[in-house]
Amino acid sequence: MATTDRQATTLALAHALSAAERGLAVIPLSRTKLPAIRSPHRDDPEPAGPPCRGECGRFGHGVYDASADPQRIRALFAAAGRATGYGIACGLPPHHLVGIDLDTKSGADSSAALRELALRHLFTIPDTVVVLTPSGGRHIWLTGPPDVVVPNSAGRLAPGIDIRGAGGYLVGPGSRTEHGVYSAAPGTAHLAPAPCPPALLRLLLPPPRTPRTASAPAGGRHGEGLVQFVLAAHEGQRNTRLFWAACRAYEDGIGPSLAPALIDAALRAGLTDREARSTVASAARMTGHQP
Known part of the structure; x- marks a missing residue:
């Protein structure tokens, strides 16, 4: 060597x-x-x-x-x-680390996407460890509850936002790679990883399984499941569930045809027409589609 x-x-x-x-x-x-x-x-x-x-x-x-x-x-x-x-x-005690990887290679503005998510779902990223990547991205370190398993995902929240959860890992500050060195952002190296905001944590978790019904809207059984997921929302979950379901629909190519059914489900769950349409439009933009 x-x-x-x-x-x-x-x-x-x-x-x-x-x-x-x-x-x-x-x-x-x-x-x-x-x-x-x-x-x-x-x-x-x-x-x-x-x-x-x-x-x-x-x-x-x-x-x-x-x-x-x-x-x-x-x-x-x-x-x-x-x-x-x-x-x-990630995901191991005592910290149960969750990494928010804001990538720059996809061409998407992942930092802006995270800010929009934070505004829509009413959470703020607390002061915590932030690691700067050689490509100009950022890794935000958060901690999760010990009894919750956060899965890994790539681009599910928004283009350019990857999640490192159980079974995944983050490149540590001080590591040297073929593209450069990872380093802690100024003023964050001494911090402990902060708890993940509950509203953000809900976005990171997979949706619960929903019962099937006899009839299915556009998109078949998958579309039906997304609509039922929105219908089952309780107060405090409705925007989050609608946004998640609409993002999945647009990613799977059934967004335009399923949007009316999702909006109708959101109205029945208690959102106003303006809130529902705005949330679906935001999901369309976040997934690179025109609402």
Whole structure:
């Protein structure tokens, strides 16, 4: 290994150990931001059961290797060899980290999309850790409740907004990748990850399963499920449910035909006509469609 690579690995290990002191579980990453230890099962025959998540006792299981134990972290980096960064596992105690990844590569204004979501759903992003990416994006660190599993998603909230939840990881500040170095935004490195606002948390969770009825509007059973999801909204949920359902409808290509049924369901749930139409129009814009 070249001297510069050894220095990058040593520095990444130091940053990883510092993160572990804050209770964050880490894994070594390569310059490509992928786990730096290859799977020990890469040459195994096709498994008959579920894939191994570290039960074999060997390293190389990605985020399932993550640990906050200094001795294990040193062993992971020793096995990684060419690690130049580290990943922080999301969803694990004590922080149950949730990452809001505001990407810039998609061409969408993800920061503006998050501001619009915050205005529409009446939440604010609290002071928390923010990590700046080499491409100009941002990772916002939040914490979730211990009994709630936030799934990973890409672009579901809005174009350019990805969510890192259970089973995912965030590239830690101080990591060096082939595109540059990740760094904590000024004034945030000393902060603890702040709790995720409840209104935002509701947007991050998948909708509950809804009962099917005999008749289906435009879009078939999927469209019917979205309409029923809006109909089942209680006070305080109606805008959120309508916005979520409309976004899914436009993403699936049935937005224009399903919009009238969604608006009618929202009216029956208690929204005004103006509120319902404005929310559906906002969903159309957020998904790149003309309302």
